[in-house]
Amino acid sequence: MGRSPCCDKIGLKKGPWTPEEDQKLLAYIDQHGHGSWRALPTKAGLQRCGKSCRLRWTNYLRPDIKRGKFSLQEEQSIIQLHALLGNRWSAIATHLPKRTDNEIKNYWNTHLKKRLVKMGIDPVTHKTKNDALLSSDGGQSKNTANLSHMAQWESARLEAESRLARQSKLRSAISFQARNSEFASTSSQNQNPGGTLRCLDVLKAWKGDFWGKDREVGGGSGGNSTTGIGGRDQLESPTSTLSSSAGTGQQHSAAFMESLRNCSESYYAAGIMKEETGEEWKLNPAQFPSSELQDPPFPGMDHSADQRVPRGSFVENFTNLLLSTSSDRRFSDDGGDSDMNGGGDYGEENKNYWNSILHLVNSSPSVSPMF
C-alpha cells in the first residue's frame, strides 16, 4: 500500500502559513466547504498539500476555536480526563469543545505534565510516587486487572463511538451541498470542529447506560447543567439519544432551539439541528448490537436483565475500583468492599481525585458552553 507523497510533491510549500494563504483557505471553505482535502489546495489556489490545509483549518482557522490561556477548570478537566483516557487527545478534546486536540496536547506536554511531576505525580499513571511504591508490592493484581479491563472496555467504546461519528460526518458531508445554497458558510458545520455539538461523550453514554436517561434530558442533576439551556447534556452529546426513547428527541430539539438564539452562526445551527431532529445519533442496531454498548463486564453490575441496573451505586463502585488499585482495597463482586488495608489520608486523597474525574464527566463542566 503505497503512501501518498503528500508534501513531498515538488512545488508544494511547507512551513508557516502566511495571512494570504489563510485568506485563500478561509474563503474557499466558506464558499464550498472543504470537501475532499486532497483536492482542495488546487481548487483554492494553494501550493499546499491537503493534509496541511486540513491541519491549518482544524487547528487554527476554524471559527469556533477558543484560543488563549486555559482556564483553571479546563486544566482540571484535561488532567482528569487524561487520567481516565490517557493520551487520547481527540477524545479529551471532545470534552473541551472549543479546544483542539493539538492545543490540548501541547498544553499538556508543556505545562500540565511538568506541573504534575513537580507535585510528585506520575503524569502517565496519575499516581503519586508513594502509590507507585505501594503498587510494586504486587498484592493488587486483581484490582489492577479490573482497572485494566475497564480501560479496555472504555477503549472499545471510544472506537465504536468514533465509527458512529465518522458515519454521521459522512452523511453530513453529503447533505452539505444541499444546505450550501442556503447558508453563506458551512465550514464549521462540515468539519464539526472538535465535535462541538457532536461531542462523543462516551463517558456519559456509559453513565446513561447504567443510570437511565432521565438524568440526561432536562434533569441535569449534577454539575453545571443547571439551566438545561445550552448545556451539553441536551445539546451536543450524540450518545444522549442512543438509548433514550424517541420522545426525548423533541426535548433535545427544544433545548437546542433555545440555545440557537445565542448562536451567531445560523447555518451552523441549522445544520446540526437537522441532525438532532433527524435522529442522526440513533443507534443502528446492526452496527451497535446492544451487547456492545450495554454489556460491560463490570463488577457489581447485574448483567442478567435487559435493563442493566447496577446493584449499588455505579459511581461508588467505580471509585472504589479505581481507589482500590492504590489502597489495596478488595473489590467484591456484589459491589461491597472489604479488607481495607491501607488508605488513610492517602486513600481519601485518591478517592477524591477519582471522584472528581467522575464528577467531571457526569456534570459537564462549564468548559462546555456551546458558543
Place this chain on the structure above:
DNA sequence: AACTACCTCAACCGCTTATAG
C-alpha cells in the same frame, strides 16, 4: 548589549483506520 538556554506551539511526519472500487 550579547550570548545562551529554555520554552512554546504551529506544523509536519508517519502510522493506523475507514472506505471506495
Place this chain on the structure above:
DNA sequence: TCTATAAGCGGTTGAGGTAGT
C-alpha cells in the same frame, strides 16, 4: 477479498520568543 486512497490521530520537530547570565 484485495488494493489504493483519504482522513484521523498521536508523536515529534524546529522556528521564534523569552528569561537568565
